Amino acid sequence: NLRATTAQAAACGTTTAAVSTVYLPNITKTLGGPSGWVTPFYVQNTGTIQTAVEVTFYRFSDGAQITCRRTSGVAPGTSLVDNPNADTDLPDSTQFSVVVKSFQAPVVAVVNQLQGSGASQQALSYSGFTSGSPTVYVPNVTRRFFGWDVPLIVQNLGGAATTAMATFTSASSPSCTTAHTYVRALAIDPGKSKVIDPDFEAAHTGAPGSGLIDGCQYSVCTDTTCMAGP
Numbered sequence: 308n309l310r311a312t313t314a315q316a317a318a319c320g321t322t323t324a325a326v327s328t329v330y331l332p333n334i335t336k337t338l339g340g341p342s343g344w345v346t347p348f349y350v351q352n353t354g355t356i357q358t359a360v361e362v363t364f365y366r367f368s369d370g371a372q373i374t375c376r377r378t379s380g381v382a383p384g385t386s387l388v389d390n391p392n393a394d395t396d397l398p399d400s401t402q403f404s405v406v407v408k409s410f411q412a413p414v415v416a417v418v419n420q421l422q423g424s425g426a427s428q429q430a431l432s433y434s435g436f437t438s439g440s441p442t443v444y445v446p447n448v449t450r451r452f453f454g455w456d457v458p459l460i461v462q463n464l465g466g467a468a469t470t471a472m473a474t475f476t477s478a479s480s481p482s483c484t485t486a487h488t489y490v491r492a493l494a495i496d497p498g499k500s501k502v503i504d505p506d507f508e509a510a511h512t513g514a515p516g517s518g519l520i521d522g523c524q525y526s527v528c529t530d531t532t533c534m535a536g537p
Contacts, residue, residue: 319363319375319377321377326358326410326411327408327412327414329407329409329414329415329416329435330404330407330435330436330437330464331405331407331436332436332462332500333402333418334348334364334391334402335391335401335402335420336397336398336403338402345391345392345421345422346391346419346420346421347389347392347418348419349389350381350386350407350409350415350435351384351387351414352381352384352386352412352413353384353412353414353415354412354413355383356383356412357412358414359381360377361375361376361377362387362406362407363405363406363408363498364397364405365403365406366398366402367402367403367404367501368402370499373398374396376389381409383412391403404462404499404500406498415435416434418432418435420432436462439463439465443530444528445527446526447524448475448525449505449523450519450520450523450525451506452482452523453522456505456506458503458504459502459503459504459505460501460502461495461501461503461529462498462499463496463498463499463500465497468494468496470492470494470495471492471493472490472529473491473503473527473528473529474489474490474527475490475519475525475526476488476527476528477523477524478525482522482523483522487511487516487517487520489511489516489519489525491503505519505525
């Protein structure tokens with residue numbers, strides 16, 4: 308395995324078209340403190356020849372490009388490893404979207420997500436994306452529901468800026484008897500991500516279209532065609 312280093316950051320800027328582009332919507336460094344979320348990720352060359360890989364980090368809060376690193380000579384079948392906690396060119400307690408480009412051979416990527424230690428440790432993973440969809444359905448998103456918090460992260464995989472309309476529709480349950488919808492617009496530039504944390508969205512006031520209700524479960528659809536409501 309190869310390891311990306313901050314010394315390679317200045318080498319980015321390849322002008323030829325990428326053979327493979329993989330999108331990682333949620334990468335973090337010490338998010339929540341030293342024992343907070345960290346997301347080491349692995350990029351593997353699935354081709355038959357060596358390839359050069361560029362990895363670009365965009366900050367969630369303002370969309371700024373924080374760094375880009377280029378690694379040459381990634382051999383067939385081998386992986387490039389990046390642990391954000393060890394990256395001195397990334398700020399602490401920050402979320403990023405990442406775009407991985409490979410220029411000679413196809414690649415795949417997987418992300419590990421880790422938090423805490425011992426009995427309180429949490430771990431999960433996801434695979435990088437090579438394509439997206441204008442309509443995405445999320446079946447279960449909650450707001451302050453028996454301790455569950457379900458942040459929703461949307462990444463723009465296209466080549467132009469877009470606005471995703473996330474429509475929340477309440478599910479009927481004993482803890483949520485008010486049928487309502489809530490629409491949240493997300494303006495997202497190419498390659499970048501935006502997040503909705505339901506626990507910190509506006510509270511429902513009873514007015515049509517106002518915020519979210521504590522103790523409610525929602526289905527979510529990210530497209531203007533989802534906005535008809537119940």
